[in-house]
Amino acid sequence: MGASLRRYLVAGLLVWLPLAITVWVLTQLLGVVNGVFGSLLTALALVMPASLREAILGLQHVPGLGLLILAGGLLATGMAVANIFGQWLLTQWDRLMSNIPIVKSIYSSVKQVSDTLFSSSGNAFREAVLVQYPRAGAWTIAFVTGTPSGEVACQLDGEHTSVYVPTTPNPTSGFFLIVPTADLKPLRMTVDEALKYIISMGTVAPPPQPCAPSGAADAPRDQPGRN
Template sequence: MTDSIDRISLATRLRNNFLTGLIICAPMAITIYLTWTFIHWADSWVKPYLPDRYNPEAYLKFAVPGTGLLIAILFITLVGFLGRNLIGRSIVSYSENILNRMPLVRTVYKSTKQIFETVLKEQGNSFKKVGLIEFPRAGTWALVFVSTDAKGEIAAKLNANGEEMVAVFLAPTPVPTAGFLMFVPRSKLMLLDMTPEEGVKLLISAGLVTPEHKPNLADAMTAFADLPAEDEAVSVKTSKAR
């Protein structure tokens, strides 16, 4: 009887050790694999256009991974530096005028540029807040990322009744790369304290990885104000006794 219990205990410990090791190794392996794949993808795009005299692999007997990625970063940084001065802005403006005259290309260029300007703009407020809305019906809540206030024609049409509308992005689980753009009244949007990164983790894990909630001072004061009078008296007596 004791031997069987020992065998069961040993099997349980081995299983727990395996699961612990899997939790430690799997994220590291996936991260290394994705990083390595991205580096090779960048190298495959840049290295074919790199002259041999500037390619370190032409002088070395082994491959140097990451060379293409480093050159791409330096090139993009240089273009950004030139685009911030007068000559660079003139060149960019001239290039944009050429693209805007092409029927199909101008649509793709304008849409892509608008997306990148909205997402990467330093002063932008896009996707800096996470909230909850009742979806798909009342009583059930879905996690959304707050984009911006409704603007333009949409704001003129939807704000006609005096209710301010907000654009939110409803992402699916577990791959939040596609979803729905929705306009909801601000009063129907419940903002959360979690960051967008924590919201993405919550979505990808299907609710298994829940960020720790630390109530702010306003929430604590509200909870204290909602206490019954007897509970407040007990808390005061307890604090005095301490």
């Protein structure tokens, strides 16, 4: 009786836990968006006539309005920078932010990372591989982020690849490694499937794929950024 009750409790937990976590994450994100939206409305109300101030502050209580305005703002910004004039304005904005002390270090770093991750022509985080870490003989899943360049590339002999090794079950933290390309084993699973595999600590396996011959897995392959 006790074992059956425990089994039912675990089964119920497995049903509701993913939904509860999803709702919690979305609620936190919505709270952040509404907080920023409310601050902007408060600042706007201070410079508006008294007759409009109450109506503007009342918009804070409209559910989901902040999220809709954020989505509309992102869409409008994307459309604005898609033309020559918008590109010129974006260049001037980047130049301004790059000349402000302290701000320029944070802004430039975040912009470089975001351009690399979200660019449609980029190759970062578009391929999952196996790498030996933290010691030889122990394998883990990593994501290709590019190839070494500049001074780092000059200090390395042979072809190397930059990879990101995420931690489990939180993949937002991890380790950046530069390893010989020949030591990587490419995987056929998608990045989404690899993330699920990592977050679940190996319990949620991707669909089975036919195993490639060992020689094919170890053969040299084209790397992002290589001509």
